[in-house]
Amino acid sequence: MKSYRVLRTAFKAIRRNIMRSILTTLGIMIGISAVITMMEIGKGSSSAIQRTISSMGANTLMILPGTASSGGVTFGSGSVMTLTPQDAEAILKEPTVRAAAPVVRARTQVIYRDRNWVPMYIYGTTYDFLEVRDWTDLSDGVVFTEEDVRTGNTVCLVGQTLVRELFRGESPLGKTLRVNNVTFKVIGVLSKKGGNMMGMDQDDILVAPWTAIKFRVSRSTMGSINQSSSSAQDSDVSNGLYPGSRTSLYPVPAENQTTSRPNPVRFTNVDQILVSARSAENVSASISQITELLRQRHRIQAGEPDDFVIRDMTEMTNALTSTSRLMTNLLLGVALISLVVGGVGIMNIMLVSVTERTREIGVRMSVGARGRDILRQFLAEAVVLCLAGGAIGIMIGRGGSYLVRLLLNWPTEISIPAIIAAVVVSVGVGIVFGYYPAWKASRLDPIDALRYE
Amino acid sequence: MHVGRLLTREASVLERRELKLIRVVDVHKTYLLGEIELSVLKGISLQIARAELVALMGSSGSGKTTLMNILGCLDRPTSGQYWLDGEDVSRLSADQRAVIRNRKMGFVFQNFNLLPRTSALENVMMPLSYSHEHVSEREARRRATSMLERVGLGSRLDHEPSQLSGGQQQRVAIARALINNPSLLFADEPTGNLDSVTSREILSMFRQLNREQGLTIVLVTHDPEVARHAQRTIHISDGSIQDGLRPASAQPYLPGLKGPSEVCA
Ligand SMILES: Nc1ncnc2c1ncn2[C@@H]1O[C@H](COP(=O)(O)OP(=O)(O)O)[C@@H](O)[C@H]1O
Ligand SMILES: [Mg+2]
Numbered sequence: 001m002k003s004y005r006v007l008r009t010a011f012k013a014i015r016r017n018i019m020r021s022i023l024t025t026l027g028i029m030i031g032i033s034a035v036i037t038m039m040e041i042g043k044g045s046s047s048a049i050q051r052t053i054s055s056m057g058a059n060t061l062m063i064l065p066g067t068a069s070s071g072g073v074t075f076g077s078g079s080v081m082t083l084t085p086q087d088a089e090a091i092l093k094e095p096t097v098r099a100a101a102p103v104v105r106a107r108t109q110v111i112y113r114d115r116n117w118v119p120m121y122i123y124g125t126t127y128d129f130l131e132v133r134d135w136t137d138l139s140d141g142v143v144f145t146e147e148d149v150r151t152g153n154t155v156c157l158v159g160q161t162l163v164r165e166l167f168r169g170e171s172p173l174g175k176t177l178r179v180n181n182v183t184f185k186v187i188g189v190l191s192k193k194g195g196n197m198m199g200m201d202q203d204d205i206l207v208a209p210w211t212a213i214k215f216r217v218s219r220s221t222m223g224s225i226n227q228s229s230s231s232a233q234d235s236d237v238s239n240g241l242y243p244g245s246r247t248s249l250y251p252v253p254a255e256n257q258t259t260s261r262p263n264p265v266r267f268t269n270v271d272q273i274l275v276s277a278r279s280a281e282n283v284s285a286s287i288s289q290i291t292e293l294l295r296q297r298h299r300i301q302a303g304e305p306d307d308f309v310i311r312d313m314t315e316m317t318n319a320l321t322s323t324s325r326l327m328t329n330l331l332l333g334v335a336l337i338s339l340v341v342g343g344v345g346i347m348n349i350m351l352v353s354v355t356e357r358t359r360e361i362g363v364r365m366s367v368g369a370r371g372r373d374i375l376r377q378f379l380a381e382a383v384v385l386c387l388a389g390g391a392i393g394i395m396i397g398r399g400g401s402y403l404v405r406l407l408l409n410w411p412t413e414i415s416i417p418a419i420i421a422a423v424v425v426s427v428g429v430g431i432v433f434g435y436y437p438a439w440k441a442s443r444l445d446p447i448d449a450l451r452y453e
Numbered sequence: 454m455h456v457g458r459l460l461t462r463e464a465s466v467l468e469r470r471e472l473k474l475i476r477v478v479d480v481h482k483t484y485l486l487g488e489i490e491l492s493v494l495k496g497i498s499l500q501i502a503r504a505e506l507v508a509l510m511g512s513s514g515s516g517k518t519t520l521m522n523i524l525g526c527l528d529r530p531t532s533g534q535y536w537l538d539g540e541d542v543s544r545l546s547a548d549q550r551a552v553i554r555n556r557k558m559g560f561v562f563q564n565f566n567l568l569p570r571t572s573a574l575e576n577v578m579m580p581l582s583y584s585h586e587h588v589s590e591r592e593a594r595r596r597a598t599s600m601l602e603r604v605g606l607g608s609r610l611d612h613e614p615s616q617l618s619g620g621q622q623q624r625v626a627i628a629r630a631l632i633n634n635p636s637l638l639f640a641d642e643p644t645g646n647l648d649s650v651t652s653r654e655i656l657s658m659f660r661q662l663n664r665e666q667g668l669t670i671v672l673v674t675h676d677p678e679v680a681r682h683a684q685r686t687i688h689i690s691d692g693s694i695q696d697g698l699r700p701a702s703a704q705p706y707l708p709g710l711k712g713p714s715e716v717c718a
Contacts, residue, residue, distance in 0.1 A: 005582040016570045363566045366527060367580035367629070368555020370548045446527045450566070 025389030027342020036397025124213025362449025382434020390426025559630025
């Protein structure tokens with residue numbers, strides 16, 4: 001029997017009882033539409049995460065001061081001031097590194113005329129910061145120069161949130177604002193970046209040369225306000241630009257340590273160094289190169305732990321995507337259960353249909369249909385039914401995800417693999433659950449079938 | 454002269470052997486109802502020649518349908534031999550019998566057995582989808598249409614069974630039975646659900662098919678009036694043949710009945 005005839009016969013049989021066919025395949029419809037909606041939501045949020053990550057600067061590494069341990073006492077992370085701007089310069093020379101920016105953080109009030117605001121981020125850094133964060137295209141103005149960094153010029157870039165909160169829409173270019181009583185001139189406005197994956201407003205930021213923040217702002221910042229710059233820094237700074245030998249505020253190394261590992265002279269330290277690898281494949285190479293370099297620069301002996309920590313975005317990405325994947329998988333599980341329920345519905349109705357059409361089966365057999373022809377016919381019917389349900393389910397699911405995007409503002413995205421999977425699954429459900437009824441039909445004896453009342 | 458007579462005898466023997474489309478020898482059919490063995494056919498032997506119109510007559514429950522099912526390869530005898538066209542078909546598998554039914558046989562039932570909610574045309578086309586020869590959709594339609602025209606339903610192609618009278622339904626069933634050009638037609642009480650005028654039309658159609666196309670027809674009936682249309686009647690009673698192979702001349706053929714040409718014009 002030609003396959004197109006089989007399909008045509010199946011279509012006719014389905015059309016003959018259209019209402020029941022629709023009800024039969026309802027389970028499949030619901031299951032498939034749930035799968036499609038779930039997948040589109042899942043894909044949407046995972047690419048939203050991807051976008052946020054790349055907006056934060058893809059291939060970004062964050063180097064933080066590490067744990068200092070001395071005499072068996074471990075201080076917390078960042079307890080040592082191990083990172084210097086010179087480290088950042090050295091890191092930049094590594095072949096896999098595209099950009100490296102030292103970052104000094106401050107948290108204090110910013111005042112413009114009668115308005116004040118405490119930005120989420122006040123970053124003292126270099127031009128490279130914008131490179132790392134993929135933020136080099138300003139919406140207005142210019143970026144501060146290397147010269148500004150060298151001389152500690154009090155110029156700054158402001159994020160969109162600051163523009164809104166402090167300047168209320170006027171152009172901030174050329175305006176002066178006070179950061180902890182230090183006057184800064186706004187020379188550039190950053191473009192809008194939006195919330196990051198933790199929902200923090202990335203535009204709530206002020207960026208200035210690190211030297212200006214370090215030596216002018218942090219110096220006069222009250223310890224209670226300045227959370228990231230510890231009092232150690234203040235004292236460090238109070239020693240002047242060239243504090244000479246090590247300060248007593250460094251954790252005191254053990255006697256033998258001091259002798260075996262002379263501490264380098266550190267002019268000043270930074271809170272973190274942001275690094276951008278040349279490409280995603282370079283990230284792990286960068287990590288090992290930087291680790292080696294910093295260990296060498298910090299004169300850490302083999303076997304001793306690093307005095308710094310390198311974080312990369314993949315950690316964060318993994319954490320975020322794994323939670324969203326877990327959600328998606330759970331919901332997929334529910335959807336699959338509903339598909340199985342739908343399949344059982346198909347089987348049930350197909351069994352009823354076989355019984356109802358016993359006479360038809362008998363007639364078909366009397367004109368020469370073999371068991372396998374009958375099997376194929378009923379199997380085709382179940383598959384066509386499931387496929388039709390699946391197709392409708394795909395459309396409903398797409399509609400559902402559209403509504404989610406429209407009403408809940410949740411990012412959704414069409415998922416071609418999900419649609420292919422939906423088609424395959426509906427055919428599979430049709431075959432699996434249609435096989436038994438079809439087999440039963442094919443095993444009928446023509447005489448019994450003809451005699452059936 | 455002597456040689457010539459011998460040759461003629463040889464030829465007639467050959468011819469006769471060839472002509473026997475159906476040869477059944479000592480066929481038994483026993484049903485098992487729980488533990489009770491119900492013997493329905495008790496040693497049936499018969500022959501039916503090509504192009505014969507034979508009535509299989511007997512009272513209700515005598516085993517006519519059971520015998521027809523075996524002759525029609527719908528069923529297998531419990532024991533005994535059945536040669537169809539010289540081929541032993543009594544031990545064929547279900548699939549092999551299906552192929553034989555498709556190629557060589559057509560069935561007409563008392564209750565028409567058309568597919569419900571399916572047009573006359575589709576009903577007639579249906580056997581072609583199980584045919585081994587490749588028949589294109591267009592060819593199938595063409596054949597089914599001309600077959601329906603031949604049974605006088607050219608204007609009812611798209612009618613569903615529920616929109617047709619009993620006689621018309623039976624004509625659709627006949628068209629369906631003939632679509633694969635069978636050599637053998639089985640009709641089980643084909644007029645059982647029809648009024649007498651319609652019955653006569655249907656029976657005339659059988660006679661015309663038999664006469665004009667040499668179609669072998671086995672007409673199963675309990676009604677002597679129907680059996681009179683046949684050239685020969687095989688009487689069956691309680692699972693046995695009553696009068697065996699009665700010569701065709703013993704049965705008065707009815708040339709005076711209304712000609713089928715009037716019906717199937
Ligand atoms: N599948 C079956 N199982 C049991 N008994 C059967 C079966 N088919 C037919 N019979 C019995 O065989 C007998 C003859 O049936 P059938 O050939 O249909 O008679 P009829 O001559 O009326 O066509 C009946 O008594 C019937 O009950
Ligand atoms: Mg009967």
